[in-house]
Amino acid sequence: METQDLEQNSxxxxxxxxxxxxxxxxxxxxxxxxxxxxxxxxLEIRRGEITAFIGxxxxxxxxxLRCFNRMNDLIAGxxxxxxxxxxxxxxxxDQADAGExxxxxxxxxxxPNPFPKSIYDNVAYGPRVNGVRKKSELDAIVEKSLVGxxxxxxxxxxxxxxxxxISGGQQQRLCIARSIAIExxxxxxxxxxxxxxxxxxxxxxxxxxxxxxxxxxxIVTHNMQQAGRVSDSxxxxxxxxxxxxxxxxxxxxxxxxxxxxxxxxDDSRTEAYITGRFG
Amino acid sequence: xxxxxxxxAEKTPSRSAKxxxxxxxxxxxxxxxxxxxxxxxxxxxxxxxxxxxxxxxxSMPSARPRRAGIQSAIFGSLWVVLTTAAISLPxxxxxxxxxxxxxxxxxxxxxxxxxxxxxxAAVPSxxxxxxxxxxxxxGPLGLGSTVITASLVLSMLVLPTVVIVxxxxxxxxxxxxxxxxxxxxxxxxxxxxxxxxxxxxPGILTGTILSVSRALGESAPLLMLGALTFITFNxxxxxxQYTVLPIQIFSYISSAKQEFRPLAAxxxxxxxxxxxxxxxxxxxxxxxxxxxx
Numbered sequence: 001m002e003t004q005d006l007e008q009n010s011x012x013x014x015x016x017x018x019x020x021x022x023x024x025x026x027x028x029x030x031x032x033x034x035x036x037x038x039x040x041x042x043l044e045i046r047r048g049e050i051t052a053f054i055g056x057x058x059x060x061x062x063x064x065l066r067c068f069n070r071m072n073d074l075i076a077g078x079x080x081x082x083x084x085x086x087x088x089x090x091x092x093x094d095q096a097d098a099g100e101x102x103x104x105x106x107x108x109x110x111x112p113n114p115f116p117k118s119i120y121d122n123v124a125y126g127p128r129v130n131g132v133r134k135k136s137e138l139d140a141i142v143e144k145s146l147v148g149x150x151x152x153x154x155x156x157x158x159x160x161x162x163x164x165x166i167s168g169g170q171q172q173r174l175c176i177a178r179s180i181a182i183e184x185x186x187x188x189x190x191x192x193x194x195x196x197x198x199x200x201x202x203x204x205x206x207x208x209x210x211x212x213x214x215x216x217x218x219i220v221t222h223n224m225q226q227a228g229r230v231s232d233s234x235x236x237x238x239x240x241x242x243x244x245x246x247x248x249x250x251x252x253x254x255x256x257x258x259x260x261x262x263x264x265x266d267d268s269r270t271e272a273y274i275t276g277r278f279g
Numbered sequence: 280x281x282x283x284x285x286x287x288a289e290k291t292p293s294r295s296a297k298x299x300x301x302x303x304x305x306x307x308x309x310x311x312x313x314x315x316x317x318x319x320x321x322x323x324x325x326x327x328x329x330x331x332x333x334x335x336x337x338s339m340p341s342a343r344p345r346r347a348g349i350q351s352a353i354f355g356s357l358w359v360v361l362t363t364a365a366i367s368l369p370x371x372x373x374x375x376x377x378x379x380x381x382x383x384x385x386x387x388x389x390x391x392x393x394x395x396x397x398x399x400a401a402v403p404s405x406x407x408x409x410x411x412x413x414x415x416x417x418g419p420l421g422l423g424s425t426v427i428t429a430s431l432v433l434s435m436l437v438l439p440t441v442v443i444v445x446x447x448x449x450x451x452x453x454x455x456x457x458x459x460x461x462x463x464x465x466x467x468x469x470x471x472x473x474x475x476x477x478x479x480x481p482g483i484l485t486g487t488i489l490s491v492s493r494a495l496g497e498s499a500p501l502l503m504l505g506a507l508t509f510i511t512f513n514x515x516x517x518x519x520q521y522t523v524l525p526i527q528i529f530s531y532i533s534s535a536k537q538e539f540r541p542l543a544a545x546x547x548x549x550x551x552x553x554x555x556x557x558x559x560x561x562x563x564x565x566x567x568x569x570x571x572x
Contacts, residue, residue: 071462076384103464113455116478126463182463
């Protein structure tokens with residue numbers, strides 16, 4: 001009787017978790033060789049929300065973001081401790097293939113990095129490598145993705161033009177279109193606006209609001225105002241200097257709703273950063 | 280009264296002198312290089328002029344200087360160089376892709392391969408000739424004095440350079456393309472196939488044409504392998520006997536009859552023309568496919 005209850009309870013709990021929480025990081029630490037770049041990250045990313053990571057340079061926020069779709073695998077000597085779970089499945093476990101992880105958890109990079117191909121081929125790249133061959137199907141995906149990234153009206157007449165010839169802001173929206181073409185569940189954005197002007201930045205921020213119901217977004221930003229404007233939850237990272245080796249390690253100081261972080265944060269270091277006293 | 284700041288360069292006599300000396304050195308350097316090349320060219324063109332006509336390329340070598348040509352040598356060179364390209368390009372580019380994209384630097388065997396490729400590029404060509412003589416012409420393979428023997432040896436000779444230039448071209452492809460591709464769920468090979476290779480292609484092409492064209496001018500290893508100096512037929516296959524332009528030139532020059540000298544000079548002009556044509560093709564292709572990002 002008792003065991004049955006327990007089982008039922010745990011099933012209920014699991015359903016509840018998988019309903020809301022898409023990513024869970026537990027005691028996450030990342031090493032580059034012997035150097036511990038970031039430690040003790042515990043957080044949950046909730047579906048349909050925009051989560052922002054803020055903090056001074058070198059605090060490990062991008063490193064943590066890159067753990068979420070295993071892009072750190074590409075850096076020789078990078079090693080992850082602790083766990084990152086996607087709907088309860090360990091991203092670094094035996095059951096997870098890096099390609100499959102990245103298909104479900106997409107990424108937009110700091111500098112717009114369109115491929116030197118046509119606009120159409122950029123968006124169709126993901127579907128193509130994932131097995132979509134039919135022209136009509138690809139056409140539909142390309143249009144839907146470009147509409148989704150608020151770029152369709154600007155480029156619909158020149159889909160065959162090179163993606164290198166459009167403006168930086170358009171390129172970044174193209175990269176977003178390219179990512180959402182394979183319909184990931186989560187979209188990781190690594191300072192997506194840092195190379196853009198304020199107008200292009202505003203367009204990307206509007207776009208994030210529009211698509212956040214469909215794609216859970218995690219964004220790393222240097223810009224505190226941006227985090228305050230767009231995000232629902234915020235994680236504040238900072239660096240700690242190891243007095244023995246004089247090396248810096250990033251730590252997650254506080255993870256809370258954005259409102260709380262910006263009005264009455266729990267940690268004094270968060271408050272100091274938010275009010276502009278350091279960083 | 281305060282003096283106004285002067286924007287004139289402060290040129291002391293010694294600084295100006297150094298400047299001048301350095302300029303003279305630079306012009307002397309380029310002058311010597313271009314001058315000797317021009318002298319050589321003028322020399323062979325003047326000497327070879329009487330024999331520079333269509334008969335040269337349509338006639339076979341002959342003991343009588345009046346009737347002798349270099350057709351079999353031209354065809355022999357083409358056979359050997361094209362076969363060399365067919366062998367060395369796939370292997371060399373494949374090795375370059377492995378070393379750049381797949382090999383883990385922290386493995387000892389990859390470092391060993393890398394070190395060896397660098398060293399092999401500096402090995403004198405005659406050493407490859409000896410190797411080919413012992414293991415390919417005779418020895419285990421025993422292929423004899425044939426086109427395929429020459430091509431295998433020349434492939435070994437150009438392979439390190441092909442690997443090195445292909446790696447350079449692959450390395451020049453921005454990492455952001457690889458990351459963008461991998462982040463879309465593409466596998467490593469798909470990324471190489473769809474992003475790295477198309478973008479590295481112009482560089483690989485020009486680099487490899489230049490390295491393979493080196494095989495065209497080689498004679499030392501082929502002398503070891505017994506390329507024949509007197510062949511009056513064109514190669515018909517990989518197992519044919521053959522001669523090549525540099526060997527033919529060598530044989531005409533070393534001939535006792537003075538009448539062969541203009542023929543040798545004319546052959547040199549032909550060889551240089553073929554080499555220049557290959558380099559021109561390389562430059563044309565580079566300009567045509569060059570990409571900016």
